[in-house]
Structure formats: C-alpha cells, structure tokens
Amino acid sequence: MVGGGHNGLVAAAYLARAGRSVLVLERLPVTGGAAVSSHAFTGVDARLSRYSYLVSLLPPKIVQDLGLRFATRKRAVSSYTPTVRAGRPTGLLVAEGRTRDSLAALTGSDAEYDAWRRFSAMTGRVAERVFPTLTEPLPSRAALRARIADDAAWRALFEEPIGVAVERHFADDLVRGVVLTDALIGTFADAHDASLVQNRCFLYHVIGGGTGDWDVPVGGMGALTTALADAARAAGATLATGHEAVRVHTDGRTAEVAYRTADGEAAVAARHVLVGASPHTLAALLGDPAPPPAEGSQLKVNMLLTRLPRLRDPAADPATAFAGTFHLDEGYAQLAHAYREAAAGRPPTTPPAELYCHSLTDPGILAPELAATGHHTLTLFGLHTPARLFTSAEGAGSDATRAALLDAVLARLDAHLAEPLTDCLARDADGRPCVEAKSPLDLERELGLPGGHIFHGDLAFPYAPDDAPAATGDPAARWGVATRHPNVLLCGAGAPRGGGVSGIPGHNAAMALLEHP
Incomplete structure (x- = not known):
C-alpha cells in the first residue's frame, strides 16, 4: 500500500483483519498524512490539529468495524457571523433554540x-x-x-x-x-x-x-489516525514510515513497488497495490500521463491564545462566538468579490475566512496548566486564496504573499473585536507569537498534495455516470476505486467519494479487494 494517511490506514486495518498480508509505505516519518496533531509552537504543550481539524464524513460503521478508540463531540454552536447593521455591531448566531431570534433581529422578520x-x-x-x-x-x-x-x-x-x-x-x-x-x-x-x-x-x-x-475529534485529529494505526498494527499490518514509493510496475496480475529509504532503494512484490496518495502521484509512479492540474485554495492558520478576544457586538460572548464556525467577511457579495479578485490573480482585499476554537469543546488538547489559565487554540481557514496567488508574476513570492494575506485577514478580524488579536496571542519558548500560516504551496511541499488541494483534486458527485460500462465483473469499478490497471486501486481522497476526513475510499478499496477473485 502506498501512503499511510487516514484512508490508507483504514484500508490496511480492514485487509489485515481479513487475513491479508499488508505493507504500508509512508514517505513521512509518521503516519496520518493531513489528519495529524502536532506541537506547532516551540516549548508549548498544545496539540493542534495542524491541517484537517473537524470530522463529519467519517462513518460510524468504520469506527465500529475496526473497534477504534476514538470519539467526537458535538459543538454547542453551529456558527456566528459578525456584521454591522444600522451602524451597530451585531451578528447572526446559528445554534439550537437561538437561530430564529437571531435571524429575526438581523433581518426584521x-x-x-x-x-x-x-x-x-x-x-x-x-x-x-x-x-x-x-x-x-x-x-x-x-x-x-x-x-x-x-x-x-x-x-x-x-x-x-x-x-x-x-x-x-x-x-x-x-x-x-x-x-x-x-x-x-x-x-x-x-x-x-x-x-x-x-x-x-x-x-x-x-x-x-x-x-x-461537523464535530470535534476528541484529542485532536491525531487521535483518529493513532487509533487507526494501532488497529492496523494489531491486525498484523506493517507500517513502514520513512519509506517513499518511487515506482510501481504492474502487468495487471502482479506488481512491484520500488521505494526509497535513508539507506537507499529497494523493492517489494505484491498481488495488489492500493494507493492512498493523489491521482497525480499515482500517475507519476506508473509513468502514466498526469491528470488535469489541481489547485488548492485555502490559507490555514493555527494560533494559540492566552484568552479569547472580546467582540464589539455587546451581545456576543466569545465562548459562544468561537465555539462554532466564526464567519469572517463571508457575505454573499463579499465572497463573489473575493473570487473575482483572486481569479484575476490578485489576493482578495478582504479575504473571506472562518475560525473556530477546538479547545472550547475539547480542552484536553492543552496541557492542564494552559487550560487552567484560560489559553485557547484558534484555527482559521481562509477561502479564495488559490495556489496561483503564491506563484503569479504579480505577487511578491510565496512567503510575502502568505504574510500579506495573514495580515489582511487578521486585520479584518480585528475590525470585529474590542481588542487587537495580537494582545491575546500566546508566545512560544523563544518569545515568538504562536501563529503559523500555511498556503497551498506549503501543503504541497509538506504533504504531497497536488497544488495544495486538500481533496487531491476537484470532488466528484457520489455516483457513476449512467453511460459508464457495467461494473458487475470488476469489484474495483463497482466500488469506485478502479484505475486502468486491474490490480492497482485508488484508496485516497482523489477517488470518487473521497475528500475530507472520512476513511470512505479506504473502506471501499478494501471491500473491492476482498471481493477480488
């Protein structure tokens, strides 16, 4: 198996539990891919869900089938959106029992x-x-x-x-x-x-x-992939980190995967190869033509605060506003304007974004002393910041563009706060503010995501076209994980019904392989 992200681990656990011999080759030093928790700030004991951060698409069936020790918690609030009406700061709160009154106060009916x-x-x-x-x-x-x-x-x-x-x-x-x-x-x-x-x-x-x-993973996103890795190992799968697949050769019946480690290159033979990496990586491994280019479009910012900032809206409690999704500059016209700017190759002047505070729902990701003193995490996800902005001729380079967008989005957040966010930022052991920003290019470099696309490419509707050939005799096609090679299956986010932290492509690839004659 190529790739030890969460989908690869799901497939590995199912197959190993069914008695198959499973070897997972993972390029990075740890498994988990984008679904990991990390100590992002030097000397600070806070485990942030550094890349992916909420769970919605993970079927309870997978958790139950694999006996995972993993749980999620509901957020008390769906969303809060600050705005100004009639010259006064206010906001829209979407939460059980409060949405109707909030909408009526905002719109007048x-x-x-x-x-x-x-x-x-x-x-x-x-x-x-x-x-x-x-x-x-x-x-x-x-x-x-x-x-x-x-x-x-x-x-x-x-x-x-x-x-x-x-x-x-x-x-x-x-x-x-x-x-x-x-x-x-x-x-x-x-x-x-x-x-x-x-x-x-x-x-x-x-x-x-x-x-x-969209629920909060208890213990952070890494709790899920740790549980998956434990399940796969317990069932007999071998997880080889620091092993980068470099070539896949197949004749449709048997295959050989060449891989690289710190000690050099080696190869392993297999009947089937499941690939949790992107379709772009799979094409490169096989020597096939590359799929259409993928382009990610997000700015991911992780922060640690000494306290939640106060809001200008006098009716808004920060512990309520940041418990759900905090929408920033995401009015309909604002979203359209930001898209037009970015499509023209210019960073949005008011970049839309959304934030949420994991530690309000799950304080256990913080060391006890941090939780006791009111520290909180804050995650920001910026929209309409495509990879092209970080490579365009008009830009000043990836680092400068990332920094400028971070400054812009935090300035827009400050417009809705009663105190500057910088006054609330914690500092690491070296005295630096606890804030990190990652562009699509950062995700491409760190995780191998093509163009930094968090879904490995554009999502597909969860069906086969009506004119698709009947797949009754091909389990891989029937489960939507087929490639043009009969014994190579796609089990990552780039498969149909992939994207998000779901494990669904991993489950489906495993089911297809177990049906294989």
Whole structure:
C-alpha cells in the first residue's frame, strides 16, 4: 500500500483483519498524512490539529468495524457571523433554540428563518439518503436520483449551480453567504460556476453522518489516525514510515513497488497495490500521463491564545462566538468579490475566512496548566486564496504573499473585536507569537498534495455516470476505486467519494479487494 494517511490506514486495518498480508509505505516519518496533531509552537504543550481539524464524513460503521478508540463531540454552536447593521455591531448566531431570534433581529422578520428551515429540511433529506450509500458499491446516477426521490432537491444540488438555490431561498446577503460557504471550503469557484464543482463541495459538506454536523475529534485529529494505526498494527499490518514509493510496475496480475529509504532503494512484490496518495502521484509512479492540474485554495492558520478576544457586538460572548464556525467577511457579495479578485490573480482585499476554537469543546488538547489559565487554540481557514496567488508574476513570492494575506485577514478580524488579536496571542519558548500560516504551496511541499488541494483534486458527485460500462465483473469499478490497471486501486481522497476526513475510499478499496477473485 502506498501512503499511510487516514484512508490508507483504514484500508490496511480492514485487509489485515481479513487475513491479508499488508505493507504500508509512508514517505513521512509518521503516519496520518493531513489528519495529524502536532506541537506547532516551540516549548508549548498544545496539540493542534495542524491541517484537517473537524470530522463529519467519517462513518460510524468504520469506527465500529475496526473497534477504534476514538470519539467526537458535538459543538454547542453551529456558527456566528459578525456584521454591522444600522451602524451597530451585531451578528447572526446559528445554534439550537437561538437561530430564529437571531435571524429575526438581523433581518426584521421571520421570513429568512422560514427559508432556513425549508432549505435545511431539503439538505437533511438528501443527507439521510445519500450518506449511507458512501460505504456501498457506487450507485449509478439514476439509482442515486431514485434513492433521493426529490426532484426539486436533485435539481438544486446536482443540476443547477448552487447559487441559483441560494438566491431562490434567501434574500439577505449575509444569510446567503453563510449558506454558500459550504460550497467553497477548499474549492475555488463562483456560486454560479457552470462546472458545478461548488455543488459537489457543498454536497459533501452537508451530508456527513446523515445530518451535515461537523464535530470535534476528541484529542485532536491525531487521535483518529493513532487509533487507526494501532488497529492496523494489531491486525498484523506493517507500517513502514520513512519509506517513499518511487515506482510501481504492474502487468495487471502482479506488481512491484520500488521505494526509497535513508539507506537507499529497494523493492517489494505484491498481488495488489492500493494507493492512498493523489491521482497525480499515482500517475507519476506508473509513468502514466498526469491528470488535469489541481489547485488548492485555502490559507490555514493555527494560533494559540492566552484568552479569547472580546467582540464589539455587546451581545456576543466569545465562548459562544468561537465555539462554532466564526464567519469572517463571508457575505454573499463579499465572497463573489473575493473570487473575482483572486481569479484575476490578485489576493482578495478582504479575504473571506472562518475560525473556530477546538479547545472550547475539547480542552484536553492543552496541557492542564494552559487550560487552567484560560489559553485557547484558534484555527482559521481562509477561502479564495488559490495556489496561483503564491506563484503569479504579480505577487511578491510565496512567503510575502502568505504574510500579506495573514495580515489582511487578521486585520479584518480585528475590525470585529474590542481588542487587537495580537494582545491575546500566546508566545512560544523563544518569545515568538504562536501563529503559523500555511498556503497551498506549503501543503504541497509538506504533504504531497497536488497544488495544495486538500481533496487531491476537484470532488466528484457520489455516483457513476449512467453511460459508464457495467461494473458487475470488476469489484474495483463497482466500488469506485478502479484505475486502468486491474490490480492497482485508488484508496485516497482523489477517488470518487473521497475528500475530507472520512476513511470512505479506504473502506471501499478494501471491500473491492476482498471481493477480488
């Protein structure tokens, strides 16, 4: 198996438990890929979920099947969005029992709340019907449509640009933006992009667990991959870190994987090769033509604070506002303007972003002395910051562009705070502020993500096209993990139904291999 990220570990654990001989080759010194926890700041005992940070798409089936000692916690708040209305700071709070009053105070009527309920009911019905299919053989487009059994929902989510549905349902610009953000996390697109890449992103953000909830991994994201690695080893899999696969040769029946370590090159023979790395990496390993270029679009910022900052909105408690997703400059028009700027090769002047505080829900990621003194983590995810901004001729270089975007987004956050965020930043053992920012180019260099794309490439709808050849005799095709080589399967985020921390491609590749004659 090539790649020891969370999907590779899921596949390894299933296969080893079924009695297969499994060797996982992982380039990095540790397994986990992007789903890891790290001490990001020198001399500070806080384990941050450094890259991926919330869980929605991980099926309970995988946790139960593999006997994982892993849990998540619900966030008490879905989101808070600061804004200014009639010259006064205020905000939209989406939380159980409080959304209606907050929407009414913001918009002056119950119309947006009624629209919110109708839209949420629609996506909820789709989530209940689609999520269970993700760990089943890949359905055809017609079969999935029949399973959803809602023509209006199908049209809104699968056929028309999501901007059409957002504008049809909602009138308030801020509310429209809050809804649209689920279509843009890690995806560079406009609300009306004809490719529907934004619809695919939206779908995966609202179907997780059959509810669309995004939960906090207890112990940080590394708790999941540690549990997966433990399960794989306990079942007999060998996890070889510091082993970088460099070539894969196959004749369709047997294969050989060459790999590099600190001691030189070696090779291992196998009947099947599962690849958790990206389709781009797989093509390079096989010597095949590269897939279309991938381009990530995010600025990931990790911070540690000595206290949560006070907000200008007098009704907003910081412990409430930052417990869920804190939307920053994510009004509908703001998102469209930021997209146009970035598409033209210019960093957004008001970069949209969202933040949340892991330690409000799970303080155990902090050393007891940090938790006792009011320290908190803060994670920021910036939108519409595509990789091209860090390599364009107009830019001043990757480091300078990253620094400028970080300054811009923190300045925009300060506009909604009653005190500068810098006054709240903790400092590491060397006296430096506890803040780190990572661009798509950083993720490409550190994790091997093509173009820094967190999904390994544009997401696909969770179905096979109706004109696809029947896959009844090919388990890999039936499960949606096939490559052009019969004994090479894709089990990473770049597989259909991949993306996010889910383990679904790993599960499906394992199921396909276990069905293989």
